[in-house]
Amino acid sequence: MKIHDLTQIAIGAALLASIGSIAIPIGPVPITLQMLGIMTVASILGAKKGGLAVVVYLLLGLIGLPVLSGSGGLAPFVGPTVGYLLAFPIVAFLIGWSSERHRSFPALIGYNVLFGLGLVYLLGSLGLQAVFGMTFIDALKVNIPFIIGDLIKAVLAAAIAYKLSTNPQMRKTLAS
Numbered sequence: 001m002k003i004h005d006l007t008q009i010a011i012g013a014a015l016l017a018s019i020g021s022i023a024i025p026i027g028p029v030p031i032t033l034q035m036l037g038i039m040t041v042a043s044i045l046g047a048k049k050g051g052l053a054v055v056v057y058l059l060l061g062l063i064g065l066p067v068l069s070g071s072g073g074l075a076p077f078v079g080p081t082v083g084y085l086l087a088f089p090i091v092a093f094l095i096g097w098s099s100e101r102h103r104s105f106p107a108l109i110g111y112n113v114l115f116g117l118g119l120v121y122l123l124g125s126l127g128l129q130a131v132f133g134m135t136f137i138d139a140l141k142v143n144i145p146f147i148i149g150d151l152i153k154a155v156l157a158a159a160i161a162y163k164l165s166t167n168p169q170m171r172k173t174l175a176s
Contacts, residue, residue, distance in 0.1 A: 016041060047096035
């Protein structure tokens, strides 16, 4: 991996850390901009670099930096957000991999909705089920208040990634 690649990964992780620390607590899972950042970074950087940016971001949280909805350390990884956090690098890889193959605006929205919402809600609900002993359906219902906001984030992330990826200077920067 080249220095250029490492720099892109670091910038992606820094972006995630800066917006991931913003949280509005509404229950066991807060409203955050994490998914907007993850979908955008993965769509722009691709599978490998986007996935690694998310892993670096999660490691920053794990070592105690307050980047995971305003908290850090081990607690977010053993609490109600565990499933969501574990989904993040998988989702970043899948969105990045898909966007490397087809980067139209509608396709990016589709990847963001399928993986960024669908898979995150699925794994997040499994985490809630494990932590709270809820039924899967009850855990899945916890996601309902987030759907509209997350759909807006999916479209916004696709728009940002599409606009940047069609910019000749940005394409040159990402390719080198």
